[in-house]
Amino acid sequence: MxxxxxxxxxxxxxxxxxxxxxxxxxxxxxxxxxxxxxxxxxxxxxxxxxxxxxxxxxxxxxxxxxxxxxxxxxxxxxxxxxxxxxxxxxxxxxxxxxxxxxxxxxxxxxxxxxxxxxxxxxRRFDHNYKKIHDVVTSGQIGKPHFIRITARDPSLPNIEFVKKSGGIFFDFFIHEFDNIRFVTNSEVEEVYAGGNVRWEPEIKNAGDFDTAFAVLKMKCGTLCVIDSSRQAVYGYDQRMEVFGSKGQITSLNDRETNVELKNREAVMIDKPLYDFQHRYTDSFVEEMQDFVRCLSVGNKTPMVTPKDGYEAILIAEAATRSAKENRTIKVDELRGIS
Ligand SMILES: NC(=O)c1ccc[n+]([C@@H]2O[C@H](COP(=O)([O-])OP(=O)(O)OC[C@H]3O[C@@H](n4cnc5c(N)ncnc54)[C@H](O)[C@@H]3O)[C@@H](O)[C@H]2O)c1
The missing domain is CATH 3.40.50.720 (NAD(P)-binding Rossmann-like Domain)
Known part of the structure; x- marks a missing residue:
């Protein structure tokens, strides 16, 4: 036990x-x-x-x-x-x-x-992102040239949470920074990022953005763009596209059903699953099961290590500095900081 x-x-x-x-x-x-x-x-x-x-x-x-x-x-x-x-x-x-x-x-x-x-x-344990990782890794879309990620929350976070969150790049983009490393199996070379406040002035007073982007150049040559918003009126918007030399793979939003209702006025489909608790339910189960397997099987190591956690923080720091200083930041320049 x-x-x-x-x-x-x-x-x-x-x-x-x-x-x-x-x-x-x-x-x-x-x-x-x-x-x-x-x-x-x-x-x-x-x-x-x-x-x-x-x-x-x-x-x-x-x-x-x-x-x-x-x-x-x-x-x-x-x-x-x-x-x-x-x-x-x-x-x-x-x-x-x-x-x-x-x-x-x-x-x-x-x-x-x-x-x-x-x-x-x-996200590494999510059915969509796992498949993207496996398809890219097996070479089915050739060399990945460009990745586009959209990550939007359904509703604004509490302002007290924002003040303690470490900023949108540390709190929210960090999942995508890890995801990009996971899918490309490469490290980030440089980051250009920026943001604005389009929803809630209090977020600006807290020194953060509610709308932001990050452009990443990977060491393997792949280019990536992430766009993000702390609120989307239609729900939790989580999409990824990887374009490569032999094709493309895309993950769309998960929905309650895939049923389409068509009439004279419109074609209707369910909105995306509302928030992270609903969208990523299975991935939370799987990541914990995998951790428990690591504890039960002597030589099995965790799928996401402290080193992965650190690499994501380096990228978040580069993005935060880039947005502040309005310049591209090379991630390796931050490695010496301790
Ligand atoms: N993986 C994801 O998708 C995801 C989503 C949201 C949050 N998170 C992360 O999960 C962590 C927790 O976030 P949350 O949304 O559950 O926060 P939360 O505020 O809902 O829960 C934090 C809990 O910790 C308790 N707490 C605070 N200080 C404590 C202390 N010193 N000792 C013991 N308990 C203490 C609080 O009373 C509260 O119940 C954060 O690091 C956040 O970044 C991850």
């Missing part, structure tokens, strides 16, 4: 806890969250034996094999380091941290431990 502790029982903490509870041979022994009163009823309803406010008691529990870190990002670096130093395997939500210095410190600290750490870039 593998015993887990979960730190942070908000949106992602609840999703991962539910998915862990469905895996045979896994027990969630303890959940830690500062909001004891708000969470207790939920933890009790799942028969989770312990519920605590101080995350240290999860890490110091000798019976715990692995922790899931789903607290706000600002805590990730110190929680990963403490958990790994205590010999616990770690599954941590994206991103690793909000800055290069602490991300590098995490990598250095992990080198001195012997635990398995998976960063939760769940």
């Amino acid at each position: 593998l015993k887990f502790g979960v730190i942070g029982a908000g949106r992602l903490g609840k999703i991962h806890t539910m998915n862990l509870l469905r895996i045979p041979g896994v027990k969630v022994k303890v959940v830690a969250d500062l909001r004891i009163e708000a969470i207790k009823g939920w933890a009790d309803s799942l028969d989770i034996p312990e519920f605590v406010s101080d995350w240290h008691s999860v890490i110091n529990d000798p019976e715990i094999d692995a922790v899931v870190i789903t607290s706000p990002t600002v805590f990730h670096a110190k929680m990963i380091t403490a958990a790994a130093n205590a010999g616990k395997h770690v599954f941590v939500e994206k991103p690793l941290s909000h800055d290069l210095t602490s991300a590098k410190k995490v990598l250095n600290a992990l080198e001195r431990t012997n635990v398995k750490v998976q960063v939760a870039f769940n």
Whole structure:
């Protein structure tokens, strides 16, 4: 029996806890969250034996094999380091941290431990993106020349969340930065990014964008464009197209049904699945199952490593600097920062 502790029982903490509870041979022994009163009823309803406010008691529990870190990002670096130093395997939500210095410190600290750490870039486990990866990797569309990604949230985030999010490139684009590395199996050479505020002036006051783009040049030569908005009135818009020397592969939005209704006025089809909880349900299940397999099979390593988490942060930092300084940033120039 593998015993887990979960730190942070908000949106992602609840999703991962539910998915862990469905895996045979896994027990969630303890959940830690500062909001004891708000969470207790939920933890009790799942028969989770312990519920605590101080995350240290999860890490110091000798019976715990692995922790899931789903607290706000600002805590990730110190929680990963403490958990790994205590010999616990770690599954941590994206991103690793909000800055290069602490991300590098995490990598250095992990080198001195012997635990398995998976960063939760769940898109790698999504049926559409997995297929794109497999088709591109097998050479079916030849050499990838150009990638276009659209990533739009259905509704604006809470402004308090925006203030602590690390900015749109660290919080939102980071999934796409990882996805591009995954699909091309190449590193990013340079980034040009920019943004604006088209929806909510308070986002500007918080120093962030609600509408943004990033143009990436990969070391393998592939060019990429990502466009993004914190709100789309028709729902969660998640599309990707890879154009190559022998063809093209495209993933469209997933919908409740593929039924089309046609009449004199219009042709109608369901809107995209509304938000990440609905669109990526299966990928959250699969990424956790894969992590548990890593803990059960001695030599299996996590599909998304701390190094992958760090590379995505380098790209996010390059994008953030590019938007601020209005110039192209070479990712390798940031590698020395620690
Ligand atoms: N993979 C994805 O698609 C995805 C989507 C959204 C968020 N995330 C990531 O998941 C993480 C959590 O995001 P969320 O949306 O679930 O946030 P949330 O605010 O819903 O939940 C965070 C929880 O952590 C608790 N918490 C805060 N500080 C704590 C501490 N010191 N000790 C213990 N608990 C503490 C809060 O009380 C809250 O219940 C973030 O890093 C975010 O980037 C990932």
